[in-house]
Amino acid sequence: MKCRHCKTDLNHVFVDLISCPPSNDMLKPEQLNEPEVFFPLKIFTCHNCLLVQVDEMRKADSIFNSEYTYFSSFSTSWLAHAKKYADMMVDRFGLNEKSQVIEIASNDGYLLQYFKDRNIPVLGVDPTANTAAVAISKGIPTIVDFFGSEFARKKLVKQKIKGDLILGNNVLAHVPDINDFVQGVKIALKDTGVVTFEFPHLMRLVEEAQFDTIYHEHFSYLSFHTVKRVFESQELELFDVQELPTHGGSLRIFAKHKEDKTKTVTPRVDELLKREEAAGMKQLGYYNDFQERVEKIKYAVWEFLIKARRDGKKVIGYGAAAKGNTLLNYCGIKGTDLIQFAVDASPHKQNRYLPASHIPVRDLKSISEYKPDYVIILPWNLKKEIGEQLNYIRDWEGKFVTFIPDLNIF
Numbered sequence: 001m002k003c004r005h006c007k008t009d010l011n012h013v014f015v016d017l018i019s020c021p022p023s024n025d026m027l028k029p030e031q032l033n034e035p036e037v038f039f040p041l042k043i044f045t046c047h048n049c050l051l052v053q054v055d056e057m058r059k060a061d062s063i064f065n066s067e068y069t070y071f072s073s074f075s076t077s078w079l080a081h082a083k084k085y086a087d088m089m090v091d092r093f094g095l096n097e098k099s100q101v102i103e104i105a106s107n108d109g110y111l112l113q114y115f116k117d118r119n120i121p122v123l124g125v126d127p128t129a130n131t132a133a134v135a136i137s138k139g140i141p142t143i144v145d146f147f148g149s150e151f152a153r154k155k156l157v158k159q160k161i162k163g164d165l166i167l168g169n170n171v172l173a174h175v176p177d178i179n180d181f182v183q184g185v186k187i188a189l190k191d192t193g194v195v196t197f198e199f200p201h202l203m204r205l206v207e208e209a210q211f212d213t214i215y216h217e218h219f220s221y222l223s224f225h226t227v228k229r230v231f232e233s234q235e236l237e238l239f240d241v242q243e244l245p246t247h248g249g250s251l252r253i254f255a256k257h258k259e260d261k262t263k264t265v266t267p268r269v270d271e272l273l274k275r276e277e278a279a280g281m282k283q284l285g286y287y288n289d290f291q292e293r294v295e296k297i298k299y300a301v302w303e304f305l306i307k308a309r310r311d312g313k314k315v316i317g318y319g320a321a322a323k324g325n326t327l328l329n330y331c332g333i334k335g336t337d338l339i340q341f342a343v344d345a346s347p348h349k350q351n352r353y354l355p356a357s358h359i360p361v362r363d364l365k366s367i368s369e370y371k372p373d374y375v376i377i378l379p380w381n382l383k384k385e386i387g388e389q390l391n392y393i394r395d396w397e398g399k400f401v402t403f404i405p406d407l408n409i410f
């Protein structure tokens with residue numbers, strides 16, 4: 001296997017999570033009687049460019065198909081994040097009714113709606129037909145396709161569409177061919193246009209042992225250094241960066257054409273590069289002890305669940321998301337003895353089963369009916385929001401549990 005950016009042979013294992021089914025594949029009841037396909041989940045560090053990456057075991061087009069169940073608009077905090085972003089971008093870069101905003105992986109239009117509300121022309125691109133259909137029904141033009149250089153040439157530039165703003169949230173890490181993807185951005189960007197991407201920051205993943213953010217759909221694990229290198233290879237320059245609390249700690253990068261002299265590079269770029277270097281991220285040794293830390297979390301999960309079971313406690317999981325599936329599967333949790341069920345706000349997930357563990361997913365009112373002693377917040381990055389929403393579990397002295405970076409009962 002070769003590095004997806006610099007094509008160097010990959011020999012250094014970052015972490016081996018053995019194997020699991022695709023994390024977003026929720027099972028329908030009838031699928032419980034069918035065999036389940038497990039794919040290896042081994043992550044490598046490229047010793048040349050330090051891109052941390054998983055091999056593309058499953059073709060991207062079979063992951064992001066019409067069964068894909070993630071609808072962005074079901075998360076209220078994510079919607080607030082999107083609105084704040086749109087307002088900030090309009091103010092900072094003077095976007096108006098003559099501008100063109102293009103979002104890659106636009107999902108159900110959760111973000112573009114805020115530009116549309118301000119009469120700024122928008123275009124979404126998303127390979128998933130069922131989420132795109134929701135966007136189109138909201139009046140947000142959306143092309144159902146994968147983005148890349150060929151798409152940019154044929155579907156955008158040839159149709160005289162170029163972006164004043166091209167953005168993508170949680171997509172850069174999800175593309176198999178990152179070089180071709182960034183090349184497509186270069187092609188579709190106006191001369192003085194701005195590009196922003198948000199993605200989980202590898203520094204936070206390593207510092208906080210966020211191993212459950214690793215899954216097959218997530219091909220690359222990105223440092224600011226490595227992203228800079230990938231963008232520079234396509235003649236794009238990073239001119240600003242923001243650190244965000246989303247997804248356990250993300251970066252929002254700002255890029256422009258290398259030739260565009262209308263924008264200055266902020267001191268934040270250099271500051272973050274220096275901080276990553278000081279943390280050791282440019283040395284291979286930084287990536288070497290992650291496996292051991294992940295194993296320690298596995299033992300803590302076992303100890304907690306076995307004790308709860310022996311004490312006769314009722315335990316459920318909140319949030320049927322990819323993160324939880326990685327954790328449960330790596331820890332080998334199967335069936336309903338240790339975790340009786342999971343709940344999720346999205347009706348698209350209810351009455352289905354988590355892959356591999358086969359834990360059933362119910363609606364939110366099941367919580368007050370069952371009165372669990374422990375609610376494990378699987379998407380720990382949303383623990384504040386979820387803790388507030390479910391504060392009523394205190395009525396029967398219920399407690400919340402998170403496992404990353406350490407066991408925390410509160």
Ligand SMILES: [Zn+2]
Pocket residue numbers: 003004005006007008046047048049050051
């Ligand atoms: Zn490389």
